[in-house]
Amino acid sequence: MKQQRALIVGGSVGGLFAAHLLRAAGWDVAVFERSRSDLADRGASIGTRTDLFDILKRIGIQPDPSVGVAVSSRLCLGGDGASLCEIPSPSLNSSWDRIYRPLRDTLPAALYQSGRKLEIIEQNDNGVTAIFDDGTRESGDLLIAADGIHSTVRNQLLPAVQPVYAGYVAWRGVIEESALTADEHKLLFGRMAFCLPDRELLLSIGMPGRAADTRPGHRRYYWIWFRPADEHGALADLCTDDTRTRHGSSIPPHLVRRDVVAALHDDAQRVLAPSLAAIVRRTAQPFPHGVYDVETPRMVMGRTVLLGDSAFVARPHVGAGITKAALDAQCLADAVTQESDLATALARYERERHAYGKALIARARYLGSYLEAAAKTNGVMPKRQPETVLAEYGAAGKIG
Numbered sequence: 018m019k020q021q022r023a024l025i026v027g028g029s030v031g032g033l034f035a036a037h038l039l040r041a042a043g044w045d046v047a048v049f050e051r052s053r054s055d056l057a058d059r060g061a062s063i064g065t066r067t068d069l070f071d072i073l074k075r076i077g078i079q080p081d082p083s084v085g086v087a088v089s090s091r092l093c094l095g096g097d098g099a100s101l102c103e104i105p106s107p108s109l110n111s112s113w114d115r116i117y118r119p120l121r122d123t124l125p126a127a128l129y130q131s132g133r134k135l136e137i138i139e140q141n142d143n144g145v146t147a148i149f150d151d152g153t154r155e156s157g158d159l160l161i162a163a164d165g166i167h168s169t170v171r172n173q174l175l176p177a178v179q180p181v182y183a184g185y186v187a188w189r190g191v192i193e194e195s196a197l198t199a200d201e202h203k204l205l206f207g208r209m210a211f212c213l214p215d216r217e218l219l220l221s222i223g224m225p226g227r228a229a230d231t232r233p234g235h236r237r238y239y240w241i242w243f244r245p246a247d248e249h250g251a252l253a254d255l256c257t258d259d260t261r262t263r264h265g266s267s268i269p270p271h272l273v274r275r276d277v278v279a280a281l282h283d284d285a286q287r288v289l290a291p292s293l294a295a296i297v298r299r300t301a302q303p304f305p306h307g308v309y310d311v312e313t314p315r316m317v318m319g320r321t322v323l324l325g326d327s328a329f330v331a332r333p334h335v336g337a338g339i340t341k342a343a344l345d346a347q348c349l350a351d352a353v354t355q356e357s358d359l360a361t362a363l364a365r366y367e368r369e370r371h372a373y374g375k376a377l378i379a380r381a382r383y384l385g386s387y388l389e390a391a392a393k394t395n396g397v398m399p400k401r402q403p404e405t406v407l408a409e410y411g412a413a414g415k416i417g
C-alpha cells in the first residue's frame with residue numbers, strides 16, 4: 018500500500034507532536050513553519066499533566082527530573098500578606114522550551130522546513146495541496162493545520178471563526194530565582210501562590226531557568242496577573258508604544274511604555290500581597306496581552322484537520338494548551354492507525370477532539386468568568402472564596 022503523506026503547517030509543539038506520532042504510525046510527514054528563527058525562547062512557564070509525559074514517552078522522549086520545578090501546594094495570600102489558606106497539591110511546573118526543544122531536536126532535520134509560510138490550500142477527494150507565499154506547492158493525503166490562534170487555514174475554511182476577547186488582560190513576568198529575597202523565597206518558591214484582589218487574580222510559580230537549568234539558585238520565578246481591560250480603551254492603550262504605534266492585542270516586552278509599567282507598579286503596591294508586589298515591581302520587562310477564546314464548530318474539513326490552538330484556544334486558567342495539542346495529535350495518529358479508512362479515522366478525530374475542546378473552553382470560561390465585566394458574565398458569578406479558587410485551579414485542564 019502507498020505510504021500516506023501528511024503536510025503539517027506550523028512547527029510549534031502541536032505540529033511537532035503530530036509529526037512524531039504520525040511518523041511512528043508509518044506516515045511520511047513534512048512540517049512547514051513560517052518562522053526562520055528557533056522558537057525555543059518564545060514561551061514561558063507551563064503547567065504539566067501526566068498525559069503530556071505519557072505522550073512524550075510514547076515518542077521516545079524520557080522526561081528527567083530537570084523537566085520542571087516541583088510544587089507542593091497552592092497558597093493564597095491576602096492583600097495584607099496574610100496567608101488565607103493553603104491546600105496540598107503536588108505538581109511539576111515546566112517551561113515551554115523544555116517541551117519544545119526535545120520534540121524539535123529528535124525530529125529528523127529533513128522533515129522540518131523553516132521559512133515556509135502557507136498562503137492558501139486547495140483540496141479535493143484525492144488529496145490536498147499547500148501553496149506557500151513564494152509560490153511553491155506541496156501535495157499530500159492530509160493537511161494538518163497546527164498554525165495557532167490566527168490560523169491561516171482556519172481563516173480560509175471557516176472565516177467566521179475569530180478569537181473573541183474575554184474582557185481582561187494577562188500581565189506576565191519572569192524573574193531570576195536569585196533575585197528573590199530569602200523571605201520571599203521561603204514563602205513562595207515551591208508553592209503556587211495566588212492573590213485575589215477584587216475582580217483580579219495573580220498566580221505565581223517557580224519554573225526552570227535559562228537553558229532548562231533546574232539547579233537551585235538557577236531557576237526562575239513566573240507570575241501572571243489577570244486584570245480587566247476593555248478592548249478598545251485600556252487594552253489598546255496598554256499595547257501602544259511610545260511612537261503611538263498600536264501592536265494589536267499584545268506588545269513586545271521592550272516596547273511597553275514606562276508610564277504603563279509605572280501604573281502597574283503603583284497598582285501592585287496598592288492591591289497585592291507585599292511579597293508579590295515587590296516581585297512584580299522588581300521584574301525587568303513585564304508585558305500585557307489580551308486574553309481570547311477560540312472555538313471552532315468543526316475540526317475536519319475534507320482532507321484538512323485543525324489541531325491545537327488553531328481549533329480551540331482556552332484561557333490560560335486551565336494551563337492545558339500544550340497537553341491539548343499533544344492529545345489532539347495522539348488521537349489523530351491512533352485513529353488513522355486503528356480505523357479502516359481515512360474518512361472513518363477523521364470522523365473519529367472530529368467526534369472525540371471536538372467534544373474535548375468544547376469542554377475545555379467551557380471550563381476555562383467558567384474559571385475566568387469573575388474577571389469579566391459584569392455585562393459579560395451572563396449571570397454566572399462563581400464564588401471566589403480562596404479555598405474555591407485554589408481547588409478549582411487544582412482541577413483545571415482535567416477534562417475527560
Ligand SMILES: Cc1cc2nc3c(=O)[nH]c(=O)nc-3n(C[C@H](O)[C@H](O)[C@H](O)COP(=O)(O)OP(=O)(O)OC[C@H]3O[C@@H](n4cnc5c(N)ncnc54)[C@H](O)[C@@H]3O)c2cc1C
Pocket residue numbers: 026027028029030031032049050051052056060062063064065133134135136163164165166167168169187189324325326327333336337338339340341342
Ligand atoms: C499566557 C499564556 C499561558 C499559557 N500557559 C500554558 C500552560 O501553562 N500550559 C500549556 O500547556 N499551555 C499554555 N499556553 C498555551 C500554549 O502555549 C499553546 O497552546 C501551545 O503552544 C500549542 O499551540 P500550537 O502548536 O497549536 O500553536 P502555536 O504554538 O501557536 O504554534 C503555531 C505555529 O504555526 C506557525 N504558523 C502560523 N501561521 C503559519 C503559516 N501561515 N504558515 C506556516 N506556519 C505558520 C507559527 O509561526 C507557530 O510556530 C499558554 C498560552 C499563553 C498565551
